[in-house]
Amino acid sequence: MTTPPATTESATSQSSTAATEKGLPLLETDVLVVGAGPTGLMAALVLSRRGVPALVIDAKAGPTRESRAIVVQARSMEIYDQLGLAQEVIDGAVAAEGMQIRAESASGGLLSSASGVDIERMQQGQTPFPGVQVFEQSRNEELLARVLADEGRPVLWRHALESLDAPSGSPVEALVSSPDGPLRIRARWCIGADGASSTVRHELGLPFDGVTDDATFCVADLHGVTGLPDKSLAARFGDEKFAVLFPLGPGGHVRLIWLHGDEHPEQESALAEARADLDIDYDRVDWFSTYRVHHRIAPRFRQGAAFLAGDAGHVHSPLGGQGMNTGLQDAHHLAHLLADVTSGRCTEAALDRYDSERRPVATTLITATDRAFGLVARPGRGTAFLRRRARDVMAELAPRLLSTRLGPYVGGLLGQYRIRYHPVPAEAPVPQWATDPAVGLRLPPTAENAEALRAMSWQLHTYGADAGRPIDVPTWVDGPLHFSPDPQARLRTDRLYLVRPDGYVAASLPVHAGSSAVYEVRAALAAYDVIA
Structure with a gap:
């Protein structure tokens, strides 16, 4: 296999003499990665570090500017550290050491950040990176894409997958549209990391079973928000709504995520309702967006020579800040398996471990977030009443319970470093x-x-x-x-x-x-x- 060329233009010119039966330019590589989000970029970078040629294509013009994913958990930081990039993430992130559960005491005064969950303390001594790093999806993409380009493997932007043939035991053949016209890409394997509307998944004919929730998430980047403790996330419980605030920088710069009852809420009305119901004050809005919440998973993450990773294989509620991290870890896991097989260290049967190890992680996450979503996030007065009662109990009991042995266990689940892969099938005797x-x-x-x-x-x-x-x-x-x-x-x-x-x-x-x-x-x- 040949190493992907340094630029799109050179890719087309260098391959123009190697045409397929359709007379189109042909690029060849070991792994075709479709999608240059955090998942696809992570896969390509790990493959690069392991010496495996990979080619990343994406229909976008460049890294995304607007992002929904926002936190990097401890296990993902450990992966960044393995790549020598952890310090760059820390330098560009806002650290969150805990989560405030209740904003006001009975007398109306602000409570300290101790009236919630001390994530850093729960994870201290278990990981080199306790706490949460607020580092937006766009910044993850910019970092990974830049490092890939510096290592001679830039993303081919404005390259959209049109069709894919990925039979078992044969090279993958992809038809791709590019600024210079259509071309074909031949690879030993393909990673579909192209999001919830994955073209790769559709081309493989795989269903995406699950549900779409009735409610709509609203997301806003705000300035001048008051009442948020330093280095802390915060949960807000209103009469109708539930919200989470993430610190983005000084001056009360935060991201607010909340559920709205309408299917297509307008920015001004949605923000006005949130301000009134959640008692959140701010000076100005940088960005506002809405989206529906899906809980879906593909029936398998491998079909023939093609694999699904990140949102292409599983989507769920953003509660808990697990989505982007799960995709990063999918990519890290799969890239190492592909590198082991490419280098002749493992047989191709080792690739089945990707589905057997990572799909249960996604299934468990979808189940857990779906239940949490139903308990605390959906709008409505009945659910709101239960949330407020739970808030008061959690504000009192959570710090006490999580200061016991339960704390490190919960911290490991949140940080995703307690994920366990079973070395033999569940029904087999443990050697x-x-x-x-x-x-x-x-x-x-x-x-x-x-x-x-x-x-x-x-x-x-x-x-x-x-x-x-x-x-x-x-x-x-x-x-x-x-x-x-x-x-x-x-x-x-x-x-x-x-x-x-x-x-x-x-x-x-x-x-x-x-x-x-x-x-x-x-x-x-x-x-x-x-x-x-």
Whole structure:
């Protein structure tokens, strides 16, 4: 396969001699990524770092300017750190350490931010990036697209997918319209990261089962908002409406997201109702938009040589700030699998893990957000009454409950670093190498292992153990890398850990007299379709 050319113009001119039977210019690459949102860009960047040629196309003229997704959770920050980009996100983001639940006390005075959820405290010690980074979708796209361009793999903007042929076991053939006319792209695989109205999904003939909610979300970027604690999200409960505020910058610059009862609300009337019902004051409006909420999922995330990622495969309520993060993690997961197969380290059967591991994550998220949506977000006086009662209880009990052992657990779910992948099917017996609780979770970060994870390679780790390298481990697996014991005892001192390139623990191998049992090493590698 050839590396994608540096520019659209050169792509067309260099490929003009390689025409298909239809006489159209032909581009060839290993992976065609359709859609240059955060999901598609993340997939392309991880593939680039793993040495796999990928070509990103998008019908837009450039990165989006208006965005609905707004927060980057802890696990996504860990992925950015693996790419060496975490500091750039932090420098451009507004940090939110918690969420205020109730704005006013019974006497009318403002409560402190302690009258809510301290997200940073819940996640402290569990991730290098506790709390939430408010970093809009547009800024994620600008960062990832710029880095891709700097690495010689720019997005082909104004290139729209017209048709796709993705049979199993054959190259993908795509017909694409471009500013220079139609062209064809041939790739080994295709990633559909082109949003909820995905052309890739339609071309594959996959349904998008689920529902569209009756209510409409309103989104507004406001200046001069008062009553919001520093470095905090805030929930607002009105007589009719529920809203969440996200800090965007100084001077009361916030994003307000709330549910409106009308299908097509006008900006002035919607803002006037929100101001009155939610008791929110502001000076001016930068941007206003509306959209309907969908809860939908494709029946599978892989069909032949094509895959769905992000909103192309699953959409849900924005409650919890999980959507963009789930797409980023879809992309990170899938790109590493494709790189392992391309490099000859895993068989193509390993690609089935994308659907078996990531689709349950999306299903659980859709179920959870749909329930939360029904309980707290829908408009109406009956629901509003229950919300206000829940608000008062939550404001009192949430800080207390989340200061117990429940806090780190909830913090891990919110930050998405507690997602577990099961190494064997649910109905199968759990092998000895998978009984360690660390297996299937992302490797707990320590003060010493961050740099090793940036290598994006299969690795062997020990944390206080004296273990040699098992004889059946392929030469391209790094290690054993020896680290100090985990101070939180999440990683055992008598184990040799097999770590995947995405940072997840693949296996925990008991160490006996400095070595691991050969049969367990072979069984673990076989379970992940590793070519030994």
